Amino acid sequence: MRVISRRTGDGIEVFDADLESARVFPAPPGTRGWAVTSTRDGLVCATDDAVIRLGPDGRQRWRFDAGRPGPHRGAARLDAAFSADDTLVWVYAPHVLADRGDSDEWIVLDAATGTPRSRRPLPVTGHGGSHFPLRDGRMLLDVGEGQDGSRVFLAAADGDVHDYGWGDRVLIDVSPDQRGFMTVEHQEQRDVAFHDLAGGAARFRLGVADFGADPELAVIEWAGGYLDADTAVVVVYGEDGATGEPWWRHHRVAVHTGEVLGDLGIVTIDENDLRPLGDGTYVISDTDGTLRRM
Template identity: 40%
Template sequence: MTRILTRFLDGRVCAYLPEGEGPLEPVAVFPVAPGAEPCGHDAAPDLEHAVYATRHEVVCVGRDGTERWRYDLLPRSTERYGHSPDCAFSRDGAVVWLYRPDAYAGRGGPDRWVVLDAATGAEIDGVELDCAGHGGVQLRHPDGVHVLLDVGEGQDGVRVYRGSLVDGRLETTAYPWDHRSLIDLSPDGRRFMTVDHGRADAAFHDGPDGKQTLELAVEVFGHDPDEASVEWSGGFLDAGTAIVTISEDEEGRHHHYLVDLRTGGVVERLETHARTPYDLELPGDGSWVTSDEQGRPVRRTRR
């Protein structure tokens, strides 16, 4: 299944397929309500609908902007900042996964992870999480069943969960650490990548149990740990190769390095043309996507 990329540009959720070299043109666009400020967005696998989440609601729209359904995040938050929901379609498009940062939104309870019916927006099931996050990122496993959730708790660390919808019930497992940020899931689903919350190293884990199999400290990439750190970005170029991002703290420069996961060795420094350390999306097919000056996606490959 080709990974669909989405960006919010010019008041629209724009969907792209990572095909061809150079600037990408949207294969579908979805207008959002005037004044809406999406925190997260995604397009359905059939590209007929998109969902976007603001601090107050999740909305599903068609290509003409017609609202299919709306799920209000209640009670309505009076906190202007510090809470960003995330939404994502399942791989078959049947449900929408939603992370609700309810604690920092001031809704009087803990954060929640919810699964919605993609056709109606009705809540199928949801669970309370033992965290208080400012935002979350959801990664779909290629098995079509599991989803990984990374919740950033600011200075308090990070929590990572695995979830699946089984017979209409959301079953979750929390990984036993609070100091590793989930970065990416390999295209074959056999590994995932994390970065230390203090940015001292990148690590790779077997899925789904999370057993750590490789750790790469800043020194491995030829940098002084007192002057450089690992960024919370990068991921899998393909199933056997990863990209790790190193920033030089004083200079403000960043570098991307290729890592061979079969040997654990650093292959080379890769010129990605990324504008910032986080201007990098990895479809997992051997290519990467950066942005032009207007924020529009540009696909690149190794030559």
């Protein structure tokens, strides 16, 4: 099961498989993002200028300084994630928009010490990134470039970085067998696609109309993901043509055939709340903040 965590007034709360609170880590000042080890006893936090590793006792084990943002910084945030085996920490550093360098970097750190294993430039000018660890040790990275689009990369800890070559796809999730992944069009959000991990070829695409919605009034949301090995959840978001009231639906899709299987029939607090876990279950939030695994 994927590790579930959230920011609270007390720090970073981590949940066990039954969604009971397992521990709360203190959040270092300036924390903007974080990742939890698969064992739930370690944390890395990303601030504006550093990545900080906390141990089970909540104390700092190491700090990696990315450099202070310059006086002409834009909207840019570091992103950090553990490798699938928790031995490495991968960091996306948007140096260009942070006004601290001429190129963005993808950095791999030793999770025990914070020592850099590799540092590689990326041909992007990103605002932020999202990591997707693979069990074979590689990492997928989605970099958001704002109105300029979104880029997807794949790499091992050492060696070349593979650029899938798109500028208009947002990576949403990786399949449970890790042979494929799901993307949504960046700019217009007109379609969702399911790809082979190797090479990125699209197995099929589905547009807004395939879900019974009007493309003039609805979009495919940057949300959802793999419910299990055979099924994904695609979120369609729109506004009522008469009242302007927002609505959203969670549609099930057969990932091997492209068949739309129907509405999941679940009510959520917003269009981004539902988190598929890949094992046939998903997590949603009640209005009081209580997490539910369904």
